[in-house]
Amino acid sequence: MSASAEPVSIELKDIVQEYPNKDGNGVLRVVDGISLTLSPGINMLLGPSGCGKSTILHMMGGVRPIGVPTPTSGTVLIDGKPCVEAHDDAVMVFQRYANRPDLTVEQNVAFPFRLAHWRARVSEAEARRRIEETLAAVGLAAHRKHLPSQLSGGQNQRVALARALVLRPRILLMDEPFGALDAQTRGEMQQLLVQIYEQNPCLVVFVTHDVTEALALGDRVIVLSTQPAKIADDFAILEPRPRSATWQRSTEAVRMEERILAQLHAASAGRASLRVSV
Amino acid sequence: MAETTSWNPYAPLSAQTTRTLGIGAVVAVLVLWALISATGLVSPNKLPAPWQVAKAFAYLAWDGENGRSLLLNATLWSVGRVVAAGALVVAIGIPIGVFMGASPKVNAALSPLVDPFRSAPVVALLPIMVMWFGIGEWMKVLFLFVGAVVYLIPMVRDAVRAVPQAYWISARDLGATPFEAVRHAVLPLAMPRIADAVIVGVSVMWTYITVAEYVNAREGLGQLIQNARRFSAMDQVFAGIIVIIAFALLSYQLMRYLKARMYPWETKL
Numbered sequence: 205m206s207a208s209a210e211p212v213s214i215e216l217k218d219i220v221q222e223y224p225n226k227d228g229n230g231v232l233r234v235v236d237g238i239s240l241t242l243s244p245g246i247n248m249l250l251g252p253s254g255c256g257k258s259t260i261l262h263m264m265g266g267v268r269p270i271g272v273p274t275p276t277s278g279t280v281l282i283d284g285k286p287c288v289e290a291h292d293d294a295v296m297v298f299q300r301y302a303n304r305p306d307l308t309v310e311q312n313v314a315f316p317f318r319l320a321h322w323r324a325r326v327s328e329a330e331a332r333r334r335i336e337e338t339l340a341a342v343g344l345a346a347h348r349k350h351l352p353s354q355l356s357g358g359q360n361q362r363v364a365l366a367r368a369l370v371l372r373p374r375i376l377l378m379d380e381p382f383g384a385l386d387a388q389t390r391g392e393m394q395q396l397l398v399q400i401y402e403q404n405p406c407l408v409v410f411v412t413h414d415v416t417e418a419l420a421l422g423d424r425v426i427v428l429s430t431q432p433a434k435i436a437d438d439f440a441i442l443e444p445r446p447r448s449a450t451w452q453r454s455t456e457a458v459r460m461e462e463r464i465l466a467q468l469h470a471a472s473a474g475r476a477s478l479r480v481s482v
Numbered sequence: 483m484a485e486t487t488s489w490n491p492y493a494p495l496s497a498q499t500t501r502t503l504g505i506g507a508v509v510a511v512l513v514l515w516a517l518i519s520a521t522g523l524v525s526p527n528k529l530p531a532p533w534q535v536a537k538a539f540a541y542l543a544w545d546g547e548n549g550r551s552l553l554l555n556a557t558l559w560s561v562g563r564v565v566a567a568g569a570l571v572v573a574i575g576i577p578i579g580v581f582m583g584a585s586p587k588v589n590a591a592l593s594p595l596v597d598p599f600r601s602a603p604v605v606a607l608l609p610i611m612v613m614w615f616g617i618g619e620w621m622k623v624l625f626l627f628v629g630a631v632v633y634l635i636p637m638v639r640d641a642v643r644a645v646p647q648a649y650w651i652s653a654r655d656l657g658a659t660p661f662e663a664v665r666h667a668v669l670p671l672a673m674p675r676i677a678d679a680v681i682v683g684v685s686v687m688w689t690y691i692t693v694a695e696y697v698n699a700r701e702g703l704g705q706l707i708q709n710a711r712r713f714s715a716m717d718q719v720f721a722g723i724i725v726i727i728a729f730a731l732l733s734y735q736l737m738r739y740l741k742a743r744m745y746p747w748e749t750k751l
Contacts, residue, residue: 227649259605265655266655267654267655289656290654290656290657291689292657294655295656296655298648298651298652300646300648302648302651302652302653302667304649304667304670304671305671305747305748305749306670306671306673306745306747307670315656315666316657318662318666319653319657319658319659319666320659320662321657321658321659322656322657349745352747353747353749362541367656371656379559396532478544
């Protein structure tokens with residue numbers, strides 16, 4: 205269902221990001237020379253809170269913070285083309301849903317089609333079709349008339365995910381999307397993501413600070429050290445999804461977990477704080 | 483330890499108790515007022531008795547001799563001025579406030595021109611407004627407008643800025659232009675607080691209406707009070723004040739009700 209048959213790619217070339225210090229003297233380097241090539245699959249960006257992984261994700265989405273050139277140096281290439289502003293290929297999903305509280309589930313999912321950009325590109329009938337299909341895919345068809353305040357956290361995140369999926373993005377950028385959910389709901393949402401991904405494979409970049417989540421979802425796990433962020437480790441997981449609880453307790457998985465934690469400790473001298481969820 | 487309702491801001495209070503306590507307090511003041519008048523402790527020229535005020539109210543409401551209602555006439559004029567000024571405040575103040583909220587540059591330029599007036603005595607501007615706009619209807623409406631708009635603009639600006647940035651970023655990422663992001667993602671979320679600003683603005687106008695109508699008004703509640711004072715008809719002064727308070731309260735409650743109906747999704751703090 206992708207817009208093009210070509211597999212999409214993201215390339216980061218020697219990315220450095222610096223922010224001016226609050227006191228006005230000098231700069232704070234949050235990302236330090238990251239080079240990375242991502243291809244379709246679920247790519248986990250794992251690192252401690254505040255290590256700059258969201259900053260990297262924003263760069264891929266072309267979303268710029270105000271007043272600071274991003275990246276400070278280096279380039280982000282999407283399909284070999286420099287990415288300098290928000291683009292159609294990638295859609296972001298945030299931890300804080302960003303659902304409009306005054307709109308119903310259905311209206312929230314249809315939100316992108318209010319914008320001139322998408323009205324010019326997607327016909328009304330096509331939009332209608334995609335909305336229906338996506339509502340069903342995330343399991344919200346029965347809740348279409350509800351307001352976000354009437355939904356649980358997990359359902360709200362389904363709305364946010366659906367709003368991204370109606371645009372049929374080739375790249376899905378997820379910024380700790382399930383970080384605010386309870387353990388059980390998080391598990392359900394992970395299953396949903398896997399299901400959606402299997403039906404419509406694309407390039408997912410999934411930021412998390414949860415080691416268990418990274419091992420449950422990732423085709424590839426990229427471990428980032430804390431400020432400034434550097435790549436501490438980068439490996440593939442070949443185990444097919446859905447990954448059973450048995451696999452997650454297997455020697456292979458436990459070794460990966462230990463490896464991640466050891467790498468992080470070495471790279472950030474104990475400053476890192478990661479979550480291993482139950 | 484037993485639950486206490488004193489020194490406990492979170493203690494639930496039934497609607498029944500709330501009503502009883504509220505009405506009780508008003509009745510207590512009325513009784514005290516009646517006692518002071520009945521004992522002749524304070525001269526009726528300074529404090530008319532409740533029944534005198536009631537009589538004055540009845541006279542103002544319907545003057546049988548001349549077959550007219552002074553109160554209805556005055557109220558219509560005052561309400562008309564508040565509505566006219568309110569329309570101006572909404573039509574001019576909200577766009578300015580939204581602009582200031584949506585653009586730090588516009589805010590930096592306009593806030594020194596607007597913010598100081600929030601704490602400045604707007605009443606002191608009255609002589610200037612009389613000089614500029616004369617003593618006619620325009621001056622009264624513009625005075626109400628200025629008095630209210632200096633409260634409204636900063637509130638609208640703050641309402642826009644209080645919307646979490648995540649909504650703007652998310653809309654921009656979905657392909658919204660900066661204008662669309664404000665129009666479709668930020669503004670709808672700011673609406674309940676903008677409605678609060680309008681409510682405050684209208685309440686402020688009710689406090690300024692008497693001042694506006696002190697100057698050369700032939701009609702209006704302020705004029706009615708002013709006129710009664712000139713003839714030392716303290717009972718009519720009291721009746722007039724009570725009507726203004728009643729209208730301010732009524733419009734406040736009505737606007738609160740409308741706001742709750744329009745924005746039922748607003749998260750309760």
